[in-house]
Amino acid sequence: MNVGFLIGEIASGLRRNLAMAISVVLVTFVSLVFVGAGGLLQLQVAQMKDYWYDRVQVSVFLCAKDSEAPTCTSGEVTAAQRDAVLAELQSPTLAPYVESVQFESKADAFKRFQEQFKGTAIADSATEDQLNESYRVKLKDPTKYEVVTQYFAGTPGVEEVQDQRRVLDPFFTVLNVATAVAGGFAVVMIIAAALLIATTIRLSAFSRRRETGIMRLVGASKVVIQLPFLLEGVLASVVGAGLAVGALYAAVRFGVQGWLVEALPLFGYIGTHQVWLVAPVLVGIAVLLAGTASVTTLSRYLRV
Known part of the structure; x- marks a missing residue:
């Protein structure tokens, strides 16, 4: 096959349907931005879970002076009860x-409380005596927190057993919902891109029906006739994928690493290397999308 002829046919097709080609690029760009954003968000969620769940602690709060829990009817935790709880935490069972x-x-809890709520009204109203003594338990497997929770249920001197996962799980649920929403938008936009690619290929084939007719008469093969149309769609989609990768790179480089890391330095964020992990997937989706839409359209509207 003559490469020069092939390039000329592709260029001719893109010139004749420039507006539609630009539309394909833009729709592919937007759809793959959503796909890439969903993928990067899922990587961020996984990274945050690794960071936070590795630091999750179970807090065994001991009875304070004014505790109203059924296990605190005898008043503030005694030294014997405190030692008994520690012995159980260090026992062969746990x-x-x-x-x-x-x-x-209480002094440690009050200091941490003041640091956490510094500058708020609640920080000024709380006193050291109102806070609970506690044991901060780091688990070997954070998913096994219910073992400790159930073990100390009803234990005298223990007001409450609190697991930090209960605070983190709703947060991660929100992030997972955001990922699903981005995925939903991506699916809709991918469908729109596929339809637009099919329409572009159909118009291109219609505008060049005379040339294709002549090529049939001179004995050109099916591949020679259909390949320029196929490559037009693939080329436009790959350009859109390239723009999507560039947009995601800029968002991570300047938005996440450049701003969010300084504004909320709480945990590790994804970096630009994750964008390069996602990039081949986006290009692959673009090629597959354009190829499938083009082949389907050509088989229907450009029979050879």
């Missing part, structure tokens, strides 16, 4: 689950 135990006194 040893397979517990990695470390740290005691937090």
